Every structure is written in structure tokens, then in C-alpha cells.
Amino acid sequence: DQQVKQNSPSLSVQEGRISILNCDYTNSMFDYFLWYKKYPAEGPTFLISISSIKDKNEDGRFTVFLNKSAKHLSLHIVPSQPGDSAVYFCAATFWDKIIFGKGTRLHILP
């Protein structure tokens, strides 16, 4: 049973526009949510996180929103740049475990 779901395998966005990546989860006990970015042939790199007691966290062009009642979080990238083309993984932590979603491939179009 998938506890962290990224239902969009891919997303294409025009350069300069907003990219919105979505993630749903089922376990209300998760305490932190994180986003990782992955380029081909490299390991994932941490992007931004949010505590389960917050509803928004912002870092430069990246903002993560958490809606606990809907068990949903989203990553907003504004403005989108060519270097943002990558696979984005949503993840959630519970005690010592971290569970990843399947990822969403973001294509930034020129």
C-alpha cells in the first residue's frame, strides 16, 4: 500500500511560469515532509522540507504547502527555470524511516 503518492508521472511547464508538483499521503503520523530533486545519473539532493505542524515553508523560488486535513502537499517553483528540469520526489518521515513517492518528472519548456 503506497503511503506517499505522486499521481503525476510527468509535468511540462513553460520557462518563467509556475510549476506545481503535488503529493498525497495516507499516514497522519508522518512528522516531516521533504522534497528531493534528482538529475539523471546522480543521487537525489534535498530541496526543501516542512514540519507537520506548519502549513507553509519558503526558500527562494521554492515554496512547500501542507494541507493536513486533505493529507496533501505541493511544491511551487516560481519562476521555473531550465535547470529545474529533473525528477522530483516527495518524501515523508516517521520515526527513523523515510518513505518516498514514485517521483514526478518536470520538463521546463523554452
Add this chain to the structure above:
Amino acid sequence: NAGVTQTPKFQVLKTGQSMTLQCAQDMNHEYMSWYRQDPGMGLRLIHYSVGAGITDQGEVPNGYNVSRSTTEDFPLRLLSAAPSQTSVYFCASSTRQGANYEQYFGPGTRLTVT
């Protein structure tokens, strides 16, 4: 400061062979883990360790062994390789439970089992 290193980068094994994937980190992180990434499956946790001498199973532990004799090293052993273990393997480390729970990933090992 090399971060998380993994060796080898690529490996081809025949069914039934055994091998060890190496992982080392120089950040004095307590928490280390192994993931496999398969197309359409995301990152799945194989085994993890919260400190030297302590290991535990993740989502997909069958066919793999780990040990953690030092803080720095966390090798992953394939006891008898099977084609289903063809995958890209990532090792990661982090402070045990920081506010961000950020994990640092190695560059990966691409394993093919024929």
C-alpha cells in the same frame, strides 16, 4: 569532505553470484540507509542503520544483508544475485533526526544481474 561515496559505479553479475556494494560517509552521520530505484517505483528503502552496531529492515529487505561496524561505512551485501535485483542502488546518510531530516545521497551504483 567527500560526502557520501559509493563503489563501484557499475557492476554486472551473473545469477547466483554474490557481491558487496560499498558506501562510506565522512560527515559523522549516525543514520545511513540503502535504497533501490526502479523505473516507475521511486526510491524504496532496503535497510537502514541508526548507528554503529544497529541495523533494521526497510520496505524491500529480502536478498540483502547489511552490517554497520563503524560510523563511516555501511556495506550492502547481495548473497545470491537474482535478475529482480537489477536496479540502481543509492546509499544515503543524515544526522539522526534533525529538524529537516535531510539525507545526503551518494551517486549510485547501477547493477545488472543476467
